Amino acid sequence: MVSDSGGKRFNLKALLRDERFWKIAFQVITLLVVIGIAAFLIGNLNRNLARQGTVFGFSFLVNPAGFSIGESAIEYRPNDPYWRALMVGLSNTLSLVAAGIVLTTVLGVAAGVASFSTNWLLYKLSRVYVGLVRNVPLLLQLFFWYFAIYGTLPRPDNQINFLGLSYLNNRGVYIPWPSSAKLALFGIATIIIGAVAAFYLWQWRTNLRIETGTGGQAQLIGLGVLGVGVLLILTIGMNWQTPQGVEGGGVTGGLRLSREFVAALSALVFYTSAFVAEIVRAGIQSVSKGQWEAARSLGLNPGMVMRLVVFPQAMRVIIPPMNSEYMNLTKNSSLAFAVAFPEIYSVANTTYNQTGRPVEVFLILMATYLLICLVITLVMNQLNRAVQFKER
Amino acid sequence: MTSVTPDSFSSAPPEVSRLGPVAWMKKNLFSDWFNSILTVIIVTVLGLGAFRLITWAFTTAQWEVIPNNLGLFMTGTYPSELYARIWVLLAIMCALAGFSWGVIARNVSTLFSRNVLIGIGVICAFIILFPPTRPSALKLLPMVAIVAGMAAGGRALGRKFPGIGKWVSLSWFISYFAAIWLIGGGLGLTNVSTNDWGGLVLTLFTAVTGIALCFPLGILLALGRRSALPVVRWLSTAYIEVVRGVPLVAFLFMGQVMIPLFLPEGARPDRVLRAIIALSLFSAAYLAENVRAGLQAVPRGQREAAMSLGLNTPMTLGLIILPQALKIAIPAIVGQFISLFQDTTLLAIVGLAELLGIGRSILANPNYLGRYAEVYLFLGVIYWIFCYAMSLGSHKIEQKLNTEG
Numbered sequence: 001m002v003s004d005s006g007g008k009r010f011n012l013k014a015l016l017r018d019e020r021f022w023k024i025a026f027q028v029i030t031l032l033v034v035i036g037i038a039a040f041l042i043g044n045l046n047r048n049l050a051r052q053g054t055v056f057g058f059s060f061l062v063n064p065a066g067f068s069i070g071e072s073a074i075e076y077r078p079n080d081p082y083w084r085a086l087m088v089g090l091s092n093t094l095s096l097v098a099a100g101i102v103l104t105t106v107l108g109v110a111a112g113v114a115s116f117s118t119n120w121l122l123y124k125l126s127r128v129y130v131g132l133v134r135n136v137p138l139l140l141q142l143f144f145w146y147f148a149i150y151g152t153l154p155r156p157d158n159q160i161n162f163l164g165l166s167y168l169n170n171r172g173v174y175i176p177w178p179s180s181a182k183l184a185l186f187g188i189a190t191i192i193i194g195a196v197a198a199f200y201l202w203q204w205r206t207n208l209r210i211e212t213g214t215g216g217q218a219q220l221i222g223l224g225v226l227g228v229g230v231l232l233i234l235t236i237g238m239n240w241q242t243p244q245g246v247e248g249g250g251v252t253g254g255l256r257l258s259r260e261f262v263a264a265l266s267a268l269v270f271y272t273s274a275f276v277a278e279i280v281r282a283g284i285q286s287v288s289k290g291q292w293e294a295a296r297s298l299g300l301n302p303g304m305v306m307r308l309v310v311f312p313q314a315m316r317v318i319i320p321p322m323n324s325e326y327m328n329l330t331k332n333s334s335l336a337f338a339v340a341f342p343e344i345y346s347v348a349n350t351t352y353n354q355t356g357r358p359v360e361v362f363l364i365l366m367a368t369y370l371l372i373c374l375v376i377t378l379v380m381n382q383l384n385r386a387v388q389f390k391e392r
Numbered sequence: 393m394t395s396v397t398p399d400s401f402s403s404a405p406p407e408v409s410r411l412g413p414v415a416w417m418k419k420n421l422f423s424d425w426f427n428s429i430l431t432v433i434i435v436t437v438l439g440l441g442a443f444r445l446i447t448w449a450f451t452t453a454q455w456e457v458i459p460n461n462l463g464l465f466m467t468g469t470y471p472s473e474l475y476a477r478i479w480v481l482l483a484i485m486c487a488l489a490g491f492s493w494g495v496i497a498r499n500v501s502t503l504f505s506r507n508v509l510i511g512i513g514v515i516c517a518f519i520i521l522f523p524p525t526r527p528s529a530l531k532l533l534p535m536v537a538i539v540a541g542m543a544a545g546g547r548a549l550g551r552k553f554p555g556i557g558k559w560v561s562l563s564w565f566i567s568y569f570a571a572i573w574l575i576g577g578g579l580g581l582t583n584v585s586t587n588d589w590g591g592l593v594l595t596l597f598t599a600v601t602g603i604a605l606c607f608p609l610g611i612l613l614a615l616g617r618r619s620a621l622p623v624v625r626w627l628s629t630a631y632i633e634v635v636r637g638v639p640l641v642a643f644l645f646m647g648q649v650m651i652p653l654f655l656p657e658g659a660r661p662d663r664v665l666r667a668i669i670a671l672s673l674f675s676a677a678y679l680a681e682n683v684r685a686g687l688q689a690v691p692r693g694q695r696e697a698a699m700s701l702g703l704n705t706p707m708t709l710g711l712i713i714l715p716q717a718l719k720i721a722i723p724a725i726v727g728q729f730i731s732l733f734q735d736t737t738l739l740a741i742v743g744l745a746e747l748l749g750i751g752r753s754i755l756a757n758p759n760y761l762g763r764y765a766e767v768y769l770f771l772g773v774i775y776w777i778f779c780y781a782m783s784l785g786s787h788k789i790e791q792k793l794n795t796e797g
Contacts (some may be wrong), residue, residue: 019705027623032628041654048653118421119427135779137734137743140748144772147755147764149536152422194424303794331639338641345642355648358649 015180043113045359052356058364060087060355067350069342082351089347090368096264096333096343097372101105101326103269108276108325113306115281139335141271144264146339147387156250167243168252172245173262177255185380187238195231219222220230264343272329279289283318284310315387333367344368396748402642421529442492450764457763458770459524461754463771468590468745469744470575474582478593479531483538488567494546503547504540512536568600588666590745592774598746599733599751605672606732607725610679611718617680618687628680634678645671645755648742667739675732682728686721687713719793726786737775747771 015021049056065085068078073091073369114126150171154160159169167174169242178184199297207218226291257265287310294310295301338348352361411419422428458465467478496505504512519525519532549555575593581672589597617629635643647670652660661669690713698708718725739750751767754760760767 023621027621030621031623032541032625044656048657051657056436107498117430119422119430123430125434127437131780134777135730135776135783136747137737139737139776140768140772140775143748143752143764148768151764192516334639334641335728345639348642349645352649358646360681362646362650365642365646366634369639369642373637 027113028249029124029174041088042099054357058360060360063355065351065354067354069347070340071261071342077155082355084237085347086344086364089342089344092261093345093368094335094372095341096261096268096336096341099265100268100272100329100333103265104272104276104325104329105322107269108273109280111144111273111277111364112280112284113311115277116284116306118302125389126276130274130277134268134278138267138271138332139338142264142267143267145387146259150259150263157248159251161245165242166254167245169251170259172256172258174254174256175242176242178238179241180239183238187234187279190230194226198226201226215249247365258340258341260336260339263339264333264341267335268332270328272325273330275325275328276322279318284317286317287313312387319380319384319387323384324379326376326380330372330376332368350353402468421635430699439552453766454763455523455766457754457760457766459527461760462524464591464750464754465747466591467593468750469588470584470593471588473582474577475575476709477581480536481571484567484570486535486538487542488560488564490542491546492564494538494543494548495550495556495560496541498550500549503543510542542699568604569590569598570615586662589664591750592747594664594739595733595736595747596742598664598671598736598739601668602671602675602732602736603729604772605668606675608680609672609684610677611714612730613676613680614683614687617684632677632680635674636681640671640674641741643674644738664744667742667744671735675728675735679725679728682718682721682724686717686719687726689720690716722790723786726782732766733779733782747774 061083062081064079065082066078067085069076069088071092071291072088073095076087076088090352096169111126114122115130117123117126153168153170156171159167161167165176178187201219201223205216205223208219209216231298243251243256245251256309290310291313292305295305300308333343334345336343337349340346348361348365352358355361368376421431453617463475467475470478483767494503501750516533516536519529519536525532546560573579573581575584576586577595613628616624617632617718618627619625644667648663648666651666652668694712695708697795698712703711737745737748740752743749745753748771751771755764755767783794
């Protein structure tokens with residue numbers, strides 16, 4: 001297939017010994033095999049689809065869906081088009097993933113740090129938790145939470161009242177919530193802006209104190225005012241609505257988290273946190289012992305050693321694997337479909353069943369999960385850059 | 393190769409200063425006020441939880457769902473008149489496991505040390521005392537005897553023929569096909585359709601097959617991704633990244649639907665086979681990333697040294713790079729195997745009656761309505777034992793291969 005240059009006699013033996021030839025030949029063969037397999041598969045697909053009388057295309061998305069969805073964060077009626085149904089599924093997935101990431105981070109970091117506790121009981125508790133939860137399949141845990149824990153809560157007419165603030169029954173969990181979605185968004189925005197402002201104020205104050213050795217009073221007052229302001233907005237301005245038990249069972253007001261959502265969230269958080277705990281533990285262990293000892297000999301107490309010296313250094317090791325844990329959590333959230341929580345996979349599955357278009361639906365699913373994972377990766381990369389070594 | 397047990401030459405460990413129980417508690421539980429509060433809270437919560445769990449387990453819980461359905465849990469709807477075949481299979485596995493143990497432990501001074509004897513005693517006592525296993529005690533106790541006997545034999549043979557290791561590997565390989573033959577029938581045995589495969593047997597079968605398939609595939613993908621050849625690199629990277637972006641449920645479910653679509657008309661692979669293919673293709677992408685991390689950890693000098701010795705690329709990879717890379721990657725690889733084992737539960741969603749699936753169909757039986765906690769706890773214990781054993785094994789291999797001193 002290749003003739004040697006310069007009119008020299010074609011030498012097959014030399015060619016077969018030449019690694020450059022093999023490098024090219026190997027790639028060409030690989031490519032041909034892959035193209036061949038792909039052509040075979042796609043040809044079959046076309047033939048099979050033609051036999052079923054369907055043509056590849058996404059135009060079915062504008063047809064009315066015709067199925068109802070149990071719970072949705074955005075408005076949805078059964079005769080809305082498929083794309084809107086899928087958006088509902090996406091919104092449910094996103095709320096599950098967002099809540100899951102926040103709670104997993106808290107629980108996972110706590111469990112990881114707890115394994116360095118000087119309290120023997122806390123240390124053992126953390127180790128037993130990790131060893132127990134990591135070795136049992138997530139789906140089994142999900143069923144356990146859904147059927148054996150939340151399923152055995154009392155019926156609505158006998159529901160549990162928690163401190164007068166929340167209600168628990170076998171239909172779900174009812175928590176206090178701002179009376180309108182707008183107010184809730186406003187509250188979240190307030191927290192974010194407040195946190196950013198506080199962060200910069202704190203940095204300003206630290207820099208000032210490093211440079212001049214004194215001062216920072218004004219910034220401290222500013223921080224206090226900021227804190228009080230955010231607290232006031234959060235407590236009074238949000239018009240919190242606490243759930244109220246109704247005579248004879250049931251609850252009005254507040255936010256109802258369905259049993260499916262709570263079970264899926266609990267399973268995801270408990271499972272993923274065990275992995276996060278191990279990551280945090282490995283990260284903390286990677287900080288050299290001298291750092292602990294130096295910090296201790298400067299007179300910091302154990303809590304401060306962890307918070308100011310060890311943990312910031314451990315972050316460098318912790319952040320990259322955390323990214324893949326968050327992505328695992330995102331992908332595992334599709335298991336919530338097994339307890340009938342209408343997240344994107346569940347809606348996509350119904351869509352496929354009704355339209356008989358597995359390939360298109362699969363592509364949409366793939367694109368959606370890739371997009372969510374991409375966003376997580378972008379954020380985590382930013383975070384990673386912030387905690388890396390700052391060297392000259 | 394002579395081996396010396398570490399105890400015989402290492403110097404005596406320093407005296408451990410033993411704390412009295414009160415001093416121990418003071419040091420580890422009540423060292424300061426914060427720890428004291430923590431201890432009190434944890435003890436209260438754990439105590440209440442344990443109390444409620446125990447009262448539930450001995451009063452409210454109705455455990456008869458487990459012994460009544462033990463056959464289903466273990467083998468699914470496998471015809472009960474053919475159970476003998478499963479017992480034979482178990483006996484073969486026990487014999488091989490015992491033999492391998494004996495061969496591996498051929499250099500240990502006493503095979504049946506005190507701890508091992510205690511372990512065997514506990515297992516025997518458990519088999520006799522635990523209600524679900526008691527009816528089969530006459531079959532299970534000989535299994536323990538087979539393991540112990542074969543271990544002694546394996547140790548004796550292993551000492552005589554040091555090269556016996558590869559024969560052991562070969563017999564494991566052959567036993568896999570013997571297992572398919574014994575479970576599925578054919579060649580003189582009654583055929584059992586894969587629809588009747590189920591329970592723990594199906595879980596283990598899919599897990600083992602999945603692991604056996606995804607391991608070479610994952611290594612190939614990892615090598616492909618690290619390859620200097622651009623076409624190979626791009627294809628491997630694209631495959632790995634796409635598969636890692638999709639949740640396994642979607643992969644499995646759509647696999648059940650789409651694999652037939654991508655094949656010529658009429659070609660419909662078996663349901664179990666389809667699930668195993670999807671599971672292996674999925675796991676291979678993750679495994680490839682673990683192996684890649686191992687490959688990256690091998691110093692460049694190793695490759696250059698191998699090349700300068702005149703080894704070509706396949707030999708460099710196979711003899712120099714991969715053995716080192718795989719050794720580094722063992723914990724991650726075993727972790728991936730564990731998650732593949734756990735992922736077999738998802739086959740329950742696509743309608744296979746593996747361990748979790750059979751549990752769900754038992755729970756759908758009106759006689760056992762609402763026995764969720766009992767069944768799921770039982771299944772959880774089974775999965776836990778297997779996964780924990782795997783991670784323990786990985787720890788052992790890691791220690792054994794640790795040549796750093």
